[in-house]
Amino acid sequence: MLVRLYNENPNPRDIRDIVEILRQGGVIIYPTDTVYGMGCDITNQKAVEKVARFKGIKIEKSNFSFICSDFSHLSDFTKPIPNHVFKLIRKNLPGPFTFILEANNNVPKYFKGKKKTVGIRIPDNNIIRAIVEELGNPIMSTSIRDEDEIIEYTTDPELIYEKYQDVADVVIDGGYGELVPSTIVDCSGDDIEIVREGKGILEY
Template sequence: MLIKLYEENPNQREIEKVLEVLRDGGIIIYPTDTVYGIGCDITNVKAVEKIAHYKKVQIEKSNMSFICSDLSHLSDYTKPISNTVFKLLKRNLPGPFTFILEANSNVPKYFKGKKKTVGIRVPDNNIIREIVRQLGNPILSTSVYDEDTVIEYTTDPELIHEKFDDFADLVIDGGYGDNVPSTVIDCTVDLPVIIRQGKGIVQE
């Protein structure tokens, strides 16, 4: 299924279709402020395992992160953070960044493994944030982007739909995507450090 949503005013009837797919354990492909993402409700282990299998990774060893709707939602899944880290998050979110933080017990065990951390995104894209807000749970975030082969299908939602039709239950057309991934910042060390420079300049 391919549906069109507009960031300025996402149609509630179409959002309901997305929520129904997610609640049924389905997989969606959605726009962000960087590349298109592949995701599911993080509480549905079968859907998470399906995505991990598709990406040929083990969940607990993967770099899959998840999307929260805002800063307060993010704090539901992380251990208390310092004022320095809070200010960093507040200055840069919503935005094209993935912050690695210490996970709390609300994060499903299959995500954490031995690493006890979680990557969290709050994209500057109203479509996916509104879906997450109404769902009530974060959505898994892993990109359709392939670092080895930057080709057109990763930015054009209609081509993404063609390529992933057998895998994803629903693709959201939110306009053309980018082919530069998010910047990843590790906040589990004394001084936050950029471990992947992608889209966006961090406001320190």
């Protein structure tokens, strides 16, 4: 199913319908403030396994991130965040950044494996944030990649739908996506380290 939503004012009825699909274990493809993402409800293990199988990776070895709607979910899944790190996050989110933080025991076990961290995203995109808010907990996220070695990411939602309609229950057309992914910032150690340069310049 291809659903057109507008970032300025996503239709609440469509948002509710999409959330119902997520609650039933559905997989969705959605716009962010960077590239298009694929995800599902983090509490639904079967849906998470479906995405991992599609990506050809084991969940516990994956680098899936959690998309949150606001800062209230941070403490749900992370250990206490040092003040200087929290200030950095507040300054840069919502925005095109993934922050790697120490995970707490609320992160579903099937994500963790031997990993002690979780990647957190709060995109500057009203569509996906409205979906997460209605759902009531984060969704798991992974980027939609392209097989073309020159063009890393597919940006046209209609092409994404053609390609992924057998995998995703809903593809959200939120307009053309970006070609540059999020910047990944590791805040889980003593030093703050940029592990992938993407969109956005980190403000300290």
